Amino acid sequence: MTEPPARSIWLRPERAGRGPAPTFDRDGIAAAGIALADADGLPAVTMRAVAVALGAGPASLYRYVATRDELLELMIDRVYGEISYAELGSGHWLDDLLALAWQSRGVYLAHPWLLDATATRTPVGPHAVTYLEHALAALADLDVRPRTKLEAIAIFNAVVSTLTRAEVIQRRAGQTIPQWQQAQAEYLTQVAMAGHHPHLATALTGQPPEAEDSSESLFERVLTRVLTGLLQPDDIGATSVHGRAEAEPPAAGPGASAAP
Amino acid sequence: MTEPPARSIWLRPERAGRGPAPTFDRDGIAAAGIALADADGLPAVTMRAVAVALGAGPASLYRYVATRDELLELMIDRVYGEISYAELGSGHWLDDLLALAWQSRGVYLAHPWLLDATATRTPVGPHAVTYLEHALAALADLDVRPRTKLEAIAIFNAVVSTLTRAEVIQRRAGQTIPQWQQAQAEYLTQVAMAGHHPHLATALTGQPPEAEDSSESLFERVLTRVLTGLLQPDDIGATSVHGRAEAEPPAAGPGASAAP
């Protein structure tokens, strides 16, 4: 008859100090999962694998974690703990946010599986909340509605992960050549060559080696542009640059498509 | 002895006109999967479920699809086919891109699972390529390096999906109250009240019902700001005065690009 918990793992106390002392703890379990994910990717993080890595029985983890998803939450929040806020407090909000972005990038590069794990989920663990707090602190002096700040941070995080994902993929291309990716590139060039997609063709056959800027400068440039565009004073930006008619959602998108 | 294909499903011919006529086709299979996903989410799309929905045997689909991931690719590209490009060609790149964004939003709202399916994967099917072609066409007259355009489109897509995901979650809150989400909110407010996160507290307790703008105007406003920031002339926005650590030499590969 003990059902009621169902709450987030972060509200559940780790220990319920009654019985014998637990052999493991959340942090150690998360660390074991992270080690597996770092080595062989997210799919390698199975309940059994983490258990044997810990020297535990196949189903022992369920004493600490209600579900595999909670294990992933633990892992995600633990790597969020690797973020340093030492470089913040510059006095310029843009510099502070860029510092946060570089820190995030570092964590993503150190734990590429985090890109997949956070693609669906939005992290809400203690360390993630600390991150959000610092991001808001960076924007504290900005004269913008709090709502706008939260939006900006959400978009900001999405852009950071998108940029870093591109970087991870490109970095992997140097060593391992995933089968599907090569097939994908083959298909794309083939489509471009077919002639029906002129803009795509010119975009793909553009100057490749030329004065290509580094990934780092691209990262900083794109983020700067996005953030400066995003965090303008609240009263402007509502009208298009072309003096186009104001917000008028075009006719509804495609209808439901259930059956053929 | 037949091993060599391994190529993308888009390069593989649907029919190899030798044997008997297939009972099903890729489009029908994709439609069946989409129907299941629309009704019960992505996890409901299992090989067996799609098979029985089609009146086929449990493993019959492997005659059409090499893996479950390919089935998802089929589904993704089919819903991309619902996008209309009728409202494009306004002559203003921003208007065209906003029209694309509204179309994407419509598809996302009609098929919320698409948000999860494309969170990891980057769609590369024929319809996705058509989408990319139109996006590039919208930017054709812009005096920016092709590389910058591709970047901008990638960021653009990420922002669209982020905004729409937030909208889907908010929309779901009206009818179904997912357990984990309530727990999440409970935890967040509890953390904010604890006192150690002042900025978070003020951001969460901000004006709630006030002159809150609609989801639609937020959508358009954020996108406009991001895009205008992103697509400035190439020579500005590249400079920044932040000494940052974590710099590594540029990655080697020239190939892989940021795509839709």
Place this chain on the structure above:
DNA sequence: AGGTACTGCATACGTCGTTCGCAGAACAGG
């Protein structure tokens, strides 16, 4: 006509997430 190459399908294998029930260990109260 006959061979060939494809079709749908039933069955089976291995793995995964998760549940259940039990033996033992620590704490609480007396």
Place this chain on the structure above:
DNA sequence: CCTGTTCTGCGAACGACGTATGCAGTACCT
């Protein structure tokens, strides 16, 4: 100190899933 309660780890098992395999039939090609 003893006893009962409450927790612990764990082995075994369940159901579902992705996928491989082998077989019988069918339609095209020569």
